[in-house]
Amino acid sequence: MFSPHFYEFGQHLLPLAGPEAPILGTLLVETLRERLRSIMDTSLNSLEDEASSHTTKLDELERSLFRTGRKTFHDHRLWLSRRAHIVTTSPMVEQHNKRKFSEIS
Numbered sequence: 001m002f003s004p005h006f007y008e009f010g011q012h013l014l015p016l017a018g019p020e021a022p023i024l025g026t027l028l029v030e031t032l033r034e035r036l037r038s039i040m041d042t043s044l045n046s047l048e049d050e051a052s053s054h055t056t057k058l059d060e061l062e063r064s065l066f067r068t069g070r071k072t073f074h075d076h077r078l079w080l081s082r083r084a085h086i087v088t089t090s091p092m093v094e095q096h097n098k099r100k101f102s103e104i105s
Contacts, residue, residue: 006059007032035062043069 003009010028017024042054043066051070055063 007061044073
């Protein structure tokens with residue numbers, strides 16, 4: 001388990017790291033890359049109880065990614081079941097089409 005602000009702390013530490021800054025930067029990126037698949041898999045496939053126990057082990061950035069993954073998955077399911085908002089023509093496009101039609105007439 002990381003500090004709740006592992007990545008943010010690492011970002012603030014980078015300018016102070018001197019010659020080790022590239023190593024620290026690589027470590028932060030690789031750590032997130034290795035954990036990201038697991039975070040997204042869990043966010044998409046876990047029940048609410050399991051999700052809360054999983055998020056306690058995450059850094060703030062990882063929690064944000066987890067919540068975004070869950071919300072996106074939920075929105076996608078609503079869209080697939082046609083319960084999301086109905087897609088309509090943009091008012092700008094409607095206005096453009098009306099203007100074009102009046103120019104033709």
